[in-house]
Amino acid sequence: MTSTSPAQQAEKHVAPQADHGDAARSWVRRIAEGRAWLFLAGLIICFEVWSRMAFGATFVLNPFNLQSIAIFAVAPLLLATGQTFVIISGGIDLSLGFIMGLAAVVAAHATNMAGAAIPLPLAMLAGILAAVIVAGVPGVINGLLISRLRVPPFIGTLGMFGVARGTAYLLAGGTTVPVQNSWFAALGNGLLFRVPYLVIITAIFVIVMHYILSQTRFGQHNYAIGANAQAARRAGIDIKDHILRLYVLSAMCAGLGGALYAARFTAGAAQAGEPLLLDSVAAVVIGGASLFGGSGTIFGTVAGALVIAVIQYGLVFVNVEPFWQFIAVGVVIIISVLIDQAQRRFSGARQDE
Amino acid sequence: MNSAAPLLEVRNLSKHFGAVRALNDFSMVVRPGEVVALAGDNGAGKTTLIKAISGVYQPTGGEILLRGQPVSFSTPQEAREKGIETIYQDLALADNLSIGANIFLGREPMRKAFGFLPVLDRKKMAVAAKETMSRLDFHVSRLEAPVSNFSGGQRQAVAIGRAVYWDAQILIMDEPTAALGVPEQRKVISLIHQLKAQGRGVIFISHNLQDIFAVSDRIVVLRRGVQAGERKIAETNHDEVVKLMVGG
Numbered sequence: 001m002t003s004t005s006p007a008q009q010a011e012k013h014v015a016p017q018a019d020h021g022d023a024a025r026s027w028v029r030r031i032a033e034g035r036a037w038l039f040l041a042g043l044i045i046c047f048e049v050w051s052r053m054a055f056g057a058t059f060v061l062n063p064f065n066l067q068s069i070a071i072f073a074v075a076p077l078l079l080a081t082g083q084t085f086v087i088i089s090g091g092i093d094l095s096l097g098f099i100m101g102l103a104a105v106v107a108a109h110a111t112n113m114a115g116a117a118i119p120l121p122l123a124m125l126a127g128i129l130a131a132v133i134v135a136g137v138p139g140v141i142n143g144l145l146i147s148r149l150r151v152p153p154f155i156g157t158l159g160m161f162g163v164a165r166g167t168a169y170l171l172a173g174g175t176t177v178p179v180q181n182s183w184f185a186a187l188g189n190g191l192l193f194r195v196p197y198l199v200i201i202t203a204i205f206v207i208v209m210h211y212i213l214s215q216t217r218f219g220q221h222n223y224a225i226g227a228n229a230q231a232a233r234r235a236g237i238d239i240k241d242h243i244l245r246l247y248v249l250s251a252m253c254a255g256l257g258g259a260l261y262a263a264r265f266t267a268g269a270a271q272a273g274e275p276l277l278l279d280s281v282a283a284v285v286i287g288g289a290s291l292f293g294g295s296g297t298i299f300g301t302v303a304g305a306l307v308i309a310v311i312q313y314g315l316v317f318v319n320v321e322p323f324w325q326f327i328a329v330g331v332v333i334i335i336s337v338l339i340d341q342a343q344r345r346f347s348g349a350r351q352d353e
Numbered sequence: 354m355n356s357a358a359p360l361l362e363v364r365n366l367s368k369h370f371g372a373v374r375a376l377n378d379f380s381m382v383v384r385p386g387e388v389v390a391l392a393g394d395n396g397a398g399k400t401t402l403i404k405a406i407s408g409v410y411q412p413t414g415g416e417i418l419l420r421g422q423p424v425s426f427s428t429p430q431e432a433r434e435k436g437i438e439t440i441y442q443d444l445a446l447a448d449n450l451s452i453g454a455n456i457f458l459g460r461e462p463m464r465k466a467f468g469f470l471p472v473l474d475r476k477k478m479a480v481a482a483k484e485t486m487s488r489l490d491f492h493v494s495r496l497e498a499p500v501s502n503f504s505g506g507q508r509q510a511v512a513i514g515r516a517v518y519w520d521a522q523i524l525i526m527d528e529p530t531a532a533l534g535v536p537e538q539r540k541v542i543s544l545i546h547q548l549k550a551q552g553r554g555v556i557f558i559s560h561n562l563q564d565i566f567a568v569s570d571r572i573v574v575l576r577r578g579v580q581a582g583e584r585k586i587a588e589t590n591h592d593e594v595v596k597l598m599v600g601g
Contacts, residue, residue, distance in 0.1 A: 211470075211472075215466075215470075215471075215472040215473050216471070216472070216473065217461050217463070217473070220450075220454065220458075220461055220473060221458075221459070223447065223449055223450060224447035224449075224450060224454075224458055226449070227447040227448050227449040227450070228445070228446065228447050228448060230445065231445040231446055231447050231458070232447065232458065232459070234429065234441070234445045235445070235458040235459035235460075236430045236433075236459040236460070237458070237459045294447075294448070294449040295449055
């Protein structure tokens with residue numbers, strides 16, 4: 001017999017060693033996690049220098065520029081907050097762009113219809129509410145397809161992309177639907193202490209979403225499911241129910257985005273969110289989430305959305321042909337993912353002894 | 354050496370899948386502070402047995418008694434609530450979460466911020482993580498670090514820690530040393546000794562006879578769904594166990 005007896009083994013009592021916090025490692029991780037904010041700072045400095053050299057004018061200290069960038073960022077950010085939840089869970093929601101379009105059309109119609117019967121401010125609220133609720137319907141279908149019928153999120157939401165798109169165009173009669181409601185127009189274009197209402201609404205919404213993701217069981221389970229769905233199931237988490245609520249939540253984010261679009265342009269258009277879907281995914285990825293699931297934060301996504309908005313607005317501001325935007329955003333996405341990979345290789349891998 | 358009342362008793366348990374008798378008329382007991390090894394070749398019925406005990410499968414026949422009371426579980430959650438915890442080979446940890454968050458996964462404690470806003474009670478999770486892990490003689494400096502930062506043996510300790518925190522009386526460990534290097538295997542073996550010292554019952558499944566002899570009090574051998582033999586570790590040796598496993 002070659003083995004030691006239980007008694008001998010117990011005497012040795014080799015307990016697992018404590019881990020040792022490695023300062024250098026955690027610094028690398030911190031930089032990688034905050035990379036979206038570093039990008040943002042770098043871009044703002046670039047545009048500031050460029051602007052001063054080319055026009056002798058400030059870029060970032062001009063309140064009009066800041067307003068415009070914030071307004072630019074609102075719609076993609078609303079889609080991206082929902083997308084952040086979905087991507088952290090290991091899924092993806094491709095239908096958000098056209099759910100936003102559908103919601104914009106519904107918001108316009110509902111506001112107009114309600115405006116005929118009730119006072120304008122109430123009609124505005126009814127329109128927003130209708131947009132968010134109607135947006136929840138494709139969300140429920142997405143959630144059921146993915147959780148009950150085991151359709152992969154990419155395919156299920158791609159199907160819903162088409163369904164929402166067609167429905168939105170049908171509802172809009174193939175055109176844009178103008179909104180006749182002065183309150184709604186004021187909401188979309190008014191300012192409070194030089195801050196647009198849209199930005200204030202979005203900021204409050206983002207803080208609520210941050211709270212849900214970082215401080216509630218729903219958020220915690222979302223991270224767990226993205227990292228190891230099997231472990232989450234074994235821990236007793238109802239994954240089907242979670243996934244359903246998740247896709248409803250993301251669709252409702254797009255619904256709010258559509259309603260605010262209708263407010264800003266005083267019209268609902270089916271194609272409102274068409275170019276924003278991929279921007280939303282890009283914002284989440286630049287913000288530090290992994291498409292494999294399990295990581296990401298709302299504030300990272302905020303930075304990601306601002307990076308995209310600064311590139312888009314900044315290049316227009318310094319008078320570069322707008323097509324460079326696509327190249328610049330594309331390069332930022334690739335660099336961001338490369339940093340993430342490098343960080344994982346350097347510090348994310350398990351510390352084997 | 355251990356004549357206490359059985360913690361867990363399995364009587365004439367059977368599980369049939371159609372015509373396949375994965376487990377047939379199987380009986381065993383686990384007493385407090387006892388480590389019982391389950392050995393057997395692939396397909397011998399070890400996994401079926403632990404799944405029947407832990408509520409994944411409903412047995413076709415026979416009964417399970419917990420402290421003398423007959424029990425039946427329709428889900429693994431019910432078994433867990435009664436104190437039977439299974440620690441899977443692939444660990445079932447969420448790698449991106451801290452030790453505390455893993456211990457509390459699915460049962461997170463909440464507190465009220467500013468007196469009204471419900472938020473996750475991370476402090477409670479961290480304190481519980483620290484206490485639990487130190488009970489297992491495992492001292493962590495970075496409680497907020499995700500468990501992906503830890504080595505295989507440390508992660509195994511986290512999985513065991515979760516069971517200990519929720520006061521599991523029976524721990525079923527499926528190949529807990531299989532994916533580990535030799536020093537890490539020794540650490541897991543020492544963890545099992547501690548569980549034993551705390552008076553818990555452990556069912557230990559392994560292909561590694563060396564580990565089985567290092568940690569178990571008794572060994573139960575399964576062959577083609579039936580009990581092929583039961584021996585006290587002190588009264589047997591590798592050759593005899595191998596013979597029981599392969600038959601003949």
